[in-house]
Amino acid sequence: MTRPARGERNNNPGNIRHGSKWQGLSAQQTDKDFCQFVSPEYGIRAIYKLLQTYQKKYELNTVESIIDRYAPPNENNTVGYINRAAKDIGVSVSEPINVSSKPVAIALATAIVGVELGYQPYSQKVFEDAWLLL
Numbered sequence: 129m130t131r132p133a134r135g136e137r138n139n140n141p142g143n144i145r146h147g148s149k150w151q152g153l154s155a156q157q158t159d160k161d162f163c164q165f166v167s168p169e170y171g172i173r174a175i176y177k178l179l180q181t182y183q184k185k186y187e188l189n190t191v192e193s194i195i196d197r198y199a200p201p202n203e204n205n206t207v208g209y210i211n212r213a214a215k216d217i218g219v220s221v222s223e224p225i226n227v228s229s230k231p232v233a234i235a236l237a238t239a240i241v242g243v244e245l246g247y248q249p250y251s252q253k254v255f256e257d258a259w260l261l262l
Contacts, residue, residue, distance in 0.1 A: 133245040139165040141241040141250065142175040150174045151261070168250055172258035175237045179227040191236070192221040198240070213239040230259055 135141045144150070144163050152170025153163060165171040182188040182197055191214040199209050214221045216239035217232070227233045234255045242248045 132249070133247070134159070134162065135171075135241075135245050136168075136249055138162055138171070139168045140171040140174070141168060141245055142171060142178070142237070143244045144171070144174050144178065148174075150177075168254055169258040169261060172237055172241070172250070172255060173261040175240055176227075176233050176259065176262060179233060179236060183227050189224045189226070190222050191217070191219060191225065194225075194227070194236070195240075199243075209243050212243055216242065234259060 131137075135143045138159055139154075140163050145161060146157070146163055150163060150165070150170070150173075152165045152167065152173065154166050157164050163171075163174070165174070178198065179194060182194050186197065188194045188197060192210050195210045195213055196206055199206050201207075210221050213236060214223075217225075217235040219225060225232050225236070227236060234252075237258075238248070238255055241250065
């Protein structure tokens with residue numbers, strides 16, 4: 129059996145870097161680059177919070193603008209990421225979306241996890257439970 133991806137091992141399926149003092153961070157942070165959470169739900173909650181901050185603070189409201197900030201081109205295939213996420217949630221890359229809407233946020237977070245990990249280890253219930261932590 130293959131070893132789970134770093135993001136899954138860290139309960140951080142969005143591969144969020146250290147910076148903010150997130151709810152649900154593990155007491156021990158042994159990964160020097162990426163946050164480690166006590167459960168995947170808290171890692172997914174952090175994705176939701178980031179998406180909502182991007183929309184409120186920076187007025188980013190398309191998959192293209194959100195993912196361009198979330199996964200910048202200096203360290204990602206951002207165009208491919210944007211296209212895959214938009215396709216996964218069924219919108220065009222430039223179509224306005226509202227990440228305060230539970231179905232939209234869950235769909236986009238699910239797409240982000242799929243790209244970040246390269247697979248999807250979490251059930252819909254994990255994404256739903258993470259939403260309840262907001």
